[in-house]
Amino acid sequence: MELYSLTIHELLDKLRKGETSSVEITASVFGRIDAVEKDVRAYITLMRETALAEAARADEAIRKGGIGALTGIPIALKDICCTNGVRTTCGSRILQNFIPPYDATVVEKLRAAGAVFAGKTNMDEFAMGSSTETSFFGATRNPWDLTRIPGGSSGGSAAAVAAGECIAALGSDTGGSIRQPAALCGVVGMKPTYGRVSRFGLVAFASSLDQIGPFTKDVEDCAILMNVIAGYDPRESTSVPEEVPDYRQFLGRGIEGWTVGIPKEYFIAGIDPEVEAAVRQTIRVVEGAGARCIEVSLPHTEYCLAVYYIVAPAEACSNLARYDGVKYGFRSEEGRDLMEMYKKTRAAGFGAEVKRRIMIGTYALSSGYYDAYYKKASQVRALIKRDFDEAFAKCDVILTPTTPTPAFRIGEKTDDPMQMYLSDIFTISTNLAGIPGISVPCGFTAAGLPVGVQFLAGHFQEGQLIQFASAYEKQAHLEKRRPTL
């Protein structure tokens, strides 16, 4: 087994026993990148030189007996997390030369835990997309089938983990941007509770929805990364000063006697039959582990997409007002006065999907339309949250498909925004309600494409999700497959 294909916990074990070194692991990961990156295109920026230096320092620390939670482990960062001195593009032309003068809190935390940074991964521009095709730097491809999309917006992170181009990665999730690509690439992805992980240094998309979370090869690694990144940050006013448990203690505890809610609104016409079959099989697996499954109802599910595509663009058009060609980023040279400079800079700096969302958001907030769109959406959002509160009064976790279909083909939906938006139909409600969710691999289609199952729980119950997901993972006995690249 090559080092790049191992998990964080397997590699930490080897490092502790002196069976390998961080320099060897890092060299293995970059060897893999050299072999497959030309096909997968998961990264925008590679950090090879600094990674090897960090690896050497990690080995020095291990020799002195100091092994931290992630010492010597190569991690990739979605290119939306600010990295001191390393360009952070958010997949956009407008930030293509932006070099942050500080680290995001999550980057600081990973650094303090001893991580090695492999690079910055590709993403839909400003995290707006479900396929990683809207990136200014070109599309990432799904390692399981290079003619297909890896999902999005954190498609580079998901593809990098699946292809062995890093050991684990961070992404961000505003409407499914961690869980959807995790499902389509066959890896584990978690969106924590709103407020659980600091977003200081995360380029803002929709501030009432955005959350940072991990991509890993298994649930144990998810717990390890959550232990590092979760927690209150005084620099981020929406981060919540709640105590963070040791998430590893939830592994292997079992789910005997748990009640699992199956929302009837998530098994609808239009869901791919192979996806539905794989997810139905997970219901049998968790029942086999001693859980009881009941039907629950989330009656406002069909309105989630409409609410999301008002709320998220409304917040985005305000957040993206800062890209004006003055303080950082691209500036068009064509403007003769300030107003023209703004317009030409933004017209040339943003791609079509970002402009579409800025337009929807600006329209929805504009005088005369505010009540009909933004206020109405915010009211329906309250009802969506109430649906979850009522469902969680009857069950411990909710089980749904992560996506309605497996990975679709590159180019298939790029000209049809509504069809693209529909691929997030099962993940969006989680962000609107602020609850945590995890996507875990649950099988493959006949064509060999991964399928994911999603588990949801109440606010700050990431531990329960890890407990449930690890019990499922242990019981599922899924065939160990890797993409052939």
Place this chain on the structure above:
Amino acid sequence: MEKIKISQDEVTYVAHLARLEFGEEEKEKFTFQLNEILRYMDKLGEVDTAGVEPMTHAIAQKNAFREDAVGVSLPPEVSLANAPESRGGCFQVPKVIE
């Protein structure tokens, strides 16, 4: 013919509010797509929201106050390092007033 939600002229006006501009062909395509998206939003009209308090945050939050104490901030030259143009410790922009 389905109802027009947003006309090409409105698209031009909203683009100005958002400090964007479009070519003719782009404007036509955007108008078509925005109409399609906004028609989908009509679904929300089916929901009875009388008396429902709008939700703007997922977690009940109080304002986060902190002491008004001087901390470490970025030196001016670092703050200006990413600026397309700067002069004399300031961001530089094209002429605002004729």
